[in-house]
Amino acid sequence: MTDQVIEARELRKSFKGQPALAGLNLEVPAGSIFGFLGRNGAGKTTTIRTLMGLLKPDGGDACVFGLPAGDLTAGIEIRRRTGFVMEDKELYPYMTVEQILRFTRSFFPAWRTDLEKKYLKLFDLSSSRKIPDLSKGMRSKLMLLLAISHGAELLILDEPTEGLDPVGVEDLLRELVSISAAEGSTIFFSSHQLEEVEQIADRICIIDHGAAVVTGSLDDLKTRYRRLRIVLREEIPSPIQWGMGVERLRQHGRMVEVLVSDNFDTILKQAQSLPGSSVECFPVNLKEIFLEYVRSN
Amino acid sequence: MLFRVSPNTGLPLYLQLMEQIRHAIETGGLRAGDQLPTIRAVAEDLVVNPNTVVRAYRELEREGIVELKHGSGAFVSESVVGRAKVTPKAQNIVQVAVQRLSDCGLTDDEIRRLFDNELALHRAEKSSGGKQ
Numbered sequence: 001m002t003d004q005v006i007e008a009r010e011l012r013k014s015f016k017g018q019p020a021l022a023g024l025n026l027e028v029p030a031g032s033i034f035g036f037l038g039r040n041g042a043g044k045t046t047t048i049r050t051l052m053g054l055l056k057p058d059g060g061d062a063c064v065f066g067l068p069a070g071d072l073t074a075g076i077e078i079r080r081r082t083g084f085v086m087e088d089k090e091l092y093p094y095m096t097v098e099q100i101l102r103f104t105r106s107f108f109p110a111w112r113t114d115l116e117k118k119y120l121k122l123f124d125l126s127s128s129r130k131i132p133d134l135s136k137g138m139r140s141k142l143m144l145l146l147a148i149s150h151g152a153e154l155l156i157l158d159e160p161t162e163g164l165d166p167v168g169v170e171d172l173l174r175e176l177v178s179i180s181a182a183e184g185s186t187i188f189f190s191s192h193q194l195e196e197v198e199q200i201a202d203r204i205c206i207i208d209h210g211a212a213v214v215t216g217s218l219d220d221l222k223t224r225y226r227r228l229r230i231v232l233r234e235e236i237p238s239p240i241q242w243g244m245g246v247e248r249l250r251q252h253g254r255m256v257e258v259l260v261s262d263n264f265d266t267i268l269k270q271a272q273s274l275p276g277s278s279v280e281c282f283p284v285n286l287k288e289i290f291l292e293y294v295r296s297n
Numbered sequence: 298m299l300f301r302v303s304p305n306t307g308l309p310l311y312l313q314l315m316e317q318i319r320h321a322i323e324t325g326g327l328r329a330g331d332q333l334p335t336i337r338a339v340a341e342d343l344v345v346n347p348n349t350v351v352r353a354y355r356e357l358e359r360e361g362i363v364e365l366k367h368g369s370g371a372f373v374s375e376s377v378v379g380r381a382k383v384t385p386k387a388q389n390i391v392q393v394a395v396q397r398l399s400d401c402g403l404t405d406d407e408i409r410r411l412f413d414n415e416l417a418l419h420r421a422e423k424s425s426g427g428k429q
Contacts, residue, residue, distance in 0.1 A: 033346050174344045181337040181347040199304040202346045219309040219352070226421055264421055281417040283307030 005030045005154055005186045010060035013046055020046040022210035028188050033180055035201030036190040039294055043210040044190040045087055048158050052084055083147025087158040091131050098127035108150035116149040137168040148179060157189040161196060173200050198286045206290055213293045225284040226264055230256040233276025243267055248292055302343055310345055314353040322377055323384050333371040
């Protein structure tokens, strides 16, 4: 058995000849809070819809809980064990909160009435309210409540904080952290809000043009990535040949800026050995990593 | 317990949290034998991943600053008192260094940058050296 809750290998999908997924690889370990990052149109929603069995890939495999996502029978099992919040956050407009709860409850034998009660209170959702009368933030919370309450081991959330105000975002993130701590659920969420991903995710994947460009543990990435700023005594005519691990290089006259993604020790020694150099070292945050990869592509 | 972390500084959150706990011990905010807040409480309070808190506590345990007692939580080690005595000595060293640098005509900003840079290099060497 695998301890990856989600596993995708070489996923491909095109719409009208336009590739949306171009060989995406993805591994989401059990118990993680996983941030799935990318620009608009990078392939986040296509990936999520494929994982939920709503789209058939042109090539590659996707497994959730070790079960094939495209398979009809397996798909039922996957959806039973997964709480899913869609991007558009659409819900039956003619129902009240109480009605949608009763409706959803009937599909899930493992329904957690305790969680339903807890989050109704916490989210301040009144059961008699009609869905169209709810604000966008309230609808997001209602969808999250539905996803959590069916006792899901995995939450897949497509841009859960989109359209929420800063207080709403912080509340929602806090709930995700709390669910992760209390229930041990795996949380997979897509976003382009780098700050919120940086705050709660332990693992990330940056997707661009349908493929993963950076993936791994956030702590590990932050430890490996560093920016060096070097001032040389004199301009060097030929470009410096750096060792392995230099991701990006910018040189303006005597100023050199190096983005290091690995082998920091070696690169640092090399920088310090340059003639008359002053070397400064800066940590790199997720936004910088994101921009470096996504912009250059 | 009041901790605060900044997610977007580029420093891993577990390191920031470790630093704050150490600082709380050095300044007497936490004393030997004190119980640290639960992982869930810290995660919810700071809105960070519970694994981040677990990692910070585990690393502090490895450094001998914290003791993890199964089922009852994390406590500041009894042996940690030694560290509080180091702080005044360290303060003396910094005081002398700052005085000398300022005598050389360096401004506060310049001194601060030198310290920051030295620390960043030191930390980088330590963390990448520790991995190999």
